[in-house]
Amino acid sequence: MNNSLLLTEEQLLLKKTLSEFSQKHIAPHAHLLDQNEQFPTENLQGLASLGVMGTGIDPELGGSSGGYQELAVVVEEIAKACAGTSTSFIAHVSLTLATIYNFSRPDQREKFVPGMIEGRDIGAWCLTEPDCGSDASALSCQVEKNNGSYVINGTKTFITNANEASLFTVFARLNNQPGSKGIICLVVDRHSPGITINPLKGKMGIRASSTAEIDFNNTKVPAFNVLGQEEDGFKIAMQILDSSRIIIASQAVGIAQGSLEKALSYSQQRQTFNRPLAQHQAIQFMLADCATKIEAARLLTRRAALLKDQNLPHTIESAMAKLFASETAHFVTDKALQIHGGYGFFKDNPVERYYRDAKITEIYEGSSEIQRLVIARNILKLYQI
Numbered sequence: 001m002n003n004s005l006l007l008t009e010e011q012l013l014l015k016k017t018l019s020e021f022s023q024k025h026i027a028p029h030a031h032l033l034d035q036n037e038q039f040p041t042e043n044l045q046g047l048a049s050l051g052v053m054g055t056g057i058d059p060e061l062g063g064s065s066g067g068y069q070e071l072a073v074v075v076e077e078i079a080k081a082c083a084g085t086s087t088s089f090i091a092h093v094s095l096t097l098a099t100i101y102n103f104s105r106p107d108q109r110e111k112f113v114p115g116m117i118e119g120r121d122i123g124a125w126c127l128t129e130p131d132c133g134s135d136a137s138a139l140s141c142q143v144e145k146n147n148g149s150y151v152i153n154g155t156k157t158f159i160t161n162a163n164e165a166s167l168f169t170v171f172a173r174l175n176n177q178p179g180s181k182g183i184i185c186l187v188v189d190r191h192s193p194g195i196t197i198n199p200l201k202g203k204m205g206i207r208a209s210s211t212a213e214i215d216f217n218n219t220k221v222p223a224f225n226v227l228g229q230e231e232d233g234f235k236i237a238m239q240i241l242d243s244s245r246i247i248i249a250s251q252a253v254g255i256a257q258g259s260l261e262k263a264l265s266y267s268q269q270r271q272t273f274n275r276p277l278a279q280h281q282a283i284q285f286m287l288a289d290c291a292t293k294i295e296a297a298r299l300l301t302r303r304a305a306l307l308k309d310q311n312l313p314h315t316i317e318s319a320m321a322k323l324f325a326s327e328t329a330h331f332v333t334d335k336a337l338q339i340h341g342g343y344g345f346f347k348d349n350p351v352e353r354y355y356r357d358a359k360i361t362e363i364y365e366g367s368s369e370i371q372r373l374v375i376a377r378n379i380l381k382l383y384q385i
């Protein structure tokens with residue numbers, strides 16, 4: 001597709017660089033990482049050395065130019081090569097690093113940000129709990145203020161990167177205060193006492209990313225590590241989800257694009273009834289629908305990223321982008337597998353992996369039902385009678 005009107009010269013160059021890197025260094029390992037549920041340490045180190053972990057961060061802290069438009073370009077290319085790697089990258093960059101960078105004082109930034117940009121410190125973002133996912137304001141992990149420091153007790157679950165991370169951003173309830181105003185956000189050093197990590201194995205997709213439960217048992221955190229004001233935690237989480245959903249949308253576009261390209265190639269090689277599959281109109285219609293949906297998803301994602309980069313409201317737009325892109329990834333990966341027939345049903349075929357990887361984009365960072373709630377609530381407000 002001709003992207004020259006939609007992307008600047010610099011963004012096109014970034015896309016080319018990331019595409020070449022991801023196809024050369026990430027894609028060849030995607031199958032084995034998936035099969036072995038192996039964390040993509042080398043992929044993340046390679047991405048750190050390209051400088052993309054610091055996208056949009058002050059150069060004085062080691063960051064580079066750009067914003068969410070650039071991050072979306074980067075993540076689409078990583079996800080096309082290995083969705084699991086893109087999940088680890090997103091949890092580190094657009095969840096944890098973005099939370100710390102955007103809601104910290106200068107002395108906190110200086111302490112935490114450079115190591116994360118260089119990939120020395122991997123981050124994990126800890127909101128979900130065993131009894132609370134979609135309704136984050138109901139979380140029950142407890143924090144008590146004690147002699148100027150904070151003590152955490154409770155459990156977080158489904159946390160990406162938890163096992164490999166050295167820094168966590170933890171959302172918890174301060175001094176048992178009710179509601180969303182009672183939630184604080186703390187940076188927690190993984191080596192603090194009282195932390196137990198229980199890896200969760202056996203995921204359906206994005207198996208190169210790691211997922212774990214974290215138990216905090218009287219874990220002491222210095223007052224230095226509070227992000228924003230004590231009562232800001234919920235607001236921070238919601239703002240970060242608003243922007244990170246744009247990046248999940250670009251992950252979904254990358255998964256969809258990767259599987260469509262496999263289908264385009266296979267449908268021109270495989271013959272049935274004396275002609276390539278691609279010459280049967282039913283197959284052509286599937287390919288056309290997939291390509292059209294992907295372009296629409298990419299445009300919605302780009303619009304949301306543009307709004308975010310201009311500091312304009314983008315809650316509805318990022319929810320729409322995530323909703324449409326994730327359902328597009330579901331649709332396209334299904335059609336791509338169908339076009340591969342029986343061969344697509346085997347694990348050594350990348351379309352089988354894309355099909356499994358697509359599903360999570362409809363669940364995490366707010367499920368499709370939650371995106372619909374966000375969109376409906378906001379459009380009803382806009383057209384109130």
Ligand SMILES: Cc1cc2nc3c(=O)[nH]c(=O)nc-3n(C[C@H](O)[C@H](O)[C@H](O)COP(=O)(O)OP(=O)(O)OC[C@H]3O[C@@H](n4cnc5c(N)ncnc54)[C@H](O)[C@@H]3O)c2cc1C
Nearest residue numbers: 125126127128132133134158159160363364365366367369
């Ligand atoms: C692989 C993986 C990685 C993850 N990584 C992280 C991470 O790094 N950090 C983190 O904090 N969390 C993470 N999560 C958690 C993820 O964000 C939650 O699983 C998700 O928000 C859904 O929460 P839940 O699983 O508790 O489902 P529930 O909230 O129990 O919802 C169950 C179902 O009910 C639907 N539902 C709920 N409420 C409503 C409603 N009001 N109306 C209509 N339908 C509704 C949901 O859409 C869903 O389909 C991860 C999850 C997975 C599986």
